[in-house]
Amino acid sequence: MTSNTSRWTNLYTRTLPTLARFQPTWPIHLDHCFARIILDAVIGNSTSIRPDEIPTPWNAKLKSPAIKNMSTQQLEACIELGEAIAEGRVDLVELDQQSLTVRGKMLKDGKRKREDISNGVASDTKKLKKSAQSQQGDIRAAMGAPPPTPPKSLSPAPIDPSLSSEITSHPTLTPFRKRVLLALCQVPSGSYTTYLTLSNHLSSS
Numbered sequence: 001m002t003s004n005t006s007r008w009t010n011l012y013t014r015t016l017p018t019l020a021r022f023q024p025t026w027p028i029h030l031d032h033c034f035a036r037i038i039l040d041a042v043i044g045n046s047t048s049i050r051p052d053e054i055p056t057p058w059n060a061k062l063k064s065p066a067i068k069n070m071s072t073q074q075l076e077a078c079i080e081l082g083e084a085i086a087e088g089r090v091d092l093v094e095l096d097q098q099s100l101t102v103r104g105k106m107l108k109d110g111k112r113k114r115e116d117i118s119n120g121v122a123s124d125t126k127k128l129k130k131s132a133q134s135q136q137g138d139i140r141a142a143m144g145a146p147p148p149t150p151p152k153s154l155s156p157a158p159i160d161p162s163l164s165s166e167i168t169s170h171p172t173l174t175p176f177r178k179r180v181l182l183a184l185c186q187v188p189s190g191s192y193t194t195y196l197t198l199s200n201h202l203s204s205s
Helices: 002-020 031-042 072-086 092-102 110-119 126-142 161-168 175-185 195-202
Strands: none
Touching (some): 002 031, 002 072, 175 195
16 A cells, blocks of 8 residues: 555656656646546546546545545555556546546636746647647748758667567556656657657657
8 A cells, every 4th residue: 555655646746747847738737637537547537437426526426535535446546546657548628628527627727828828738628739839830931940841761770689678577667667768768769859859750649
């Protein structure tokens, strides 16, 4: 239990907020927001579509603080969902919308707008994300900046067999982390890659 408690605390207070710095499409970045979304989904059933489960905020079903009052099964489910978010296996935007819906905040987004603007985070709709991306080039052109030079396309470097074997057989690495490490091993010596390029290569978020 103590080990899982530490995993959960580290996950929503450190891991997810750190990842959010490099995820422009994530609608949140603060630790308490990650906790809200995950706890609402696991304890409040914010993602449920079953008629016998009424979605509510997690703190309507569980006394605060959650870490001291949730069951072992709930704690494990929170960790599992948090790790799925970290690995890009679930849609954080959708989870956030569902959490806000059960809290009656979908139409009262003034606070969220201020948070988004102050941190340069895109809106939680795909249309706004696409709009921001399409306007980026126009803004550069209007300021007299030359168009960005596309990077040279290089062939992936061969991976050392012993290193590949060590990564793929590692007992604690998740499948996603193994894919990331193997992809990084293919970056040619003296070259570099970016989070976006790596994300596109792996077809992940």
